[in-house]
Amino acid sequence: MEEVTCTRCHTPILAGYYNTPDLVPCPSCHVPIRIDVFPAFYRGFQPGKEGEALIDDQASCFYHPQKKAVMPCDHCGRFLCALCNVELGDKHLCPTCLEAGKKKGKIVNLDRHRVLYDGTALRLALFPIIIFWLTIFTAPIAIYLSIRHWNSPMSVIGRTKVRFILAIVISSFQILAWATGIAYLVSRQ
């Protein structure tokens, strides 16, 4: 069975210290520590499955014609052996669909990074107010970002468009203020 190490002194900690209700001192460095362990811990690290060899006229894997198919791809329908079957949540995908889904951003669960255009637009509208003369440049950029990326994928956890709306409104007021100021200066001359 594998063992857990203290995250401070990296000394292995025995099973008697697992799943205690309160913090217990590490037997080595005595720092209060609590280790919550789940059943997967006791199962160990299992090797990946290999495809079974094809027998008689069974269906074969699309990518490995010598191996028996066990599952169709939920996206493209191709037959997959145990090796090619990639489980993602409750879906079964082939490596090609997985790669394509990742590249095109269609599989949300594979997204590891997203740009927050709404947050960027709002910050562009708000922060330069401190140095007001910058807003003559940043206000149009904030409006452009808001319109251009209105339908772009946003945060995976879900967000409303309120930041885009606020960015457009604040930037519009800034542009209006600049237009008024410039018109006033020109009319004075």
Next chain:
Amino acid sequence: MDDNLKKRYKRLPGKGPRRGGFISVSLSKCKLYLSDDHILAVDSNGFSEDYKRFYFSDIEGIITRKTRRGSNWDIALALMIACSLLGALFLELESFRIISWIFSGTFLVFLVVNILRGPTCICHIITAVQEEQLPSLNRLRVARKVIGTLRPAIEKVQGKLGPEEVKEKIIHPTPSIQNPRRTRGRNHQIRHDAGTIHMIAFALLLIDGILTGINLLHHTLAIATVSSLGTVIYCIFIVVALVKQYGSDIPGTVRRIAWASVGFICVSYFLSYVLWFATIPTLMMQRPDSMMTQWDMYRTMLDLSARDSRLVMVVYAFTATCSLILGALGLVRVKEHRDRSASLSRPEQNSRGAFFSSLPGGEVRG
């Protein structure tokens, strides 16, 4: 679609920056979200987000380790309040006194909030291939709550092991291939450090304490100048000592004294500002011709004697006392560590007890 995404993820309590090392300023905040089959860790800096998913079927455990960060902040904030109160009570200008009271009140609010939030901790989530920190679980109360929420969700997917089954698994473990995560933990090496830099730093601190004490009783410009230079040098040595003690076998008490010295340096720096604002504006009004340049002001600061004002006496006494205590304590502890290391390196004197006490974890570390 946003409604579906919102329903899919439920926000878990806790929020915190990802800390990257000895001194790190991270602008990204980390939060945890619970989904049907996984936990989503989101690092957001306002402009972009990074995601890490931990599926319930893969989570092997969560380690929660209590840290001293909360209590260190309590000490630091208490010292800041004390220093602000010093300024509020002893500064001569009304406006500076008001500012000092405002600072005191602000630090007091921070201190109360820090105490109410409870002790701090670091949480790590373990899977078969990684040990990942969860920065959002940085308070014990929050960590307990989140683990209480996660456990039923994880056990729903993985099932539950009763005590008898756990015993059976320990006696007859399931055969598995070597776990890649485990080897990383065991590769961590603790290197030996003789503590030479620490010794020099604490010796300089002790000398500075003696000089400040002499300055308190009998002020001369020469002593004040030497003391100032000594302060700069021991600051450098203390910072180098802090870097060197990371990942070394320097004892916990020596580490704590080094950190206390850093705290003392910060407090001294703050007190020097209090002194500056307490004396320079008044002197500038009294002798405008003699305070033309920065060098004139610095000379005037060096010329300050304990007899000149109560505030100066209090600051000198505080600085001398702390320097002497920290320097002496640090030197004694470092000497003990060096003597112990020297005795272990002599083979004919190396007993079985000494061998086991030299292993990592054989001694409390701060």
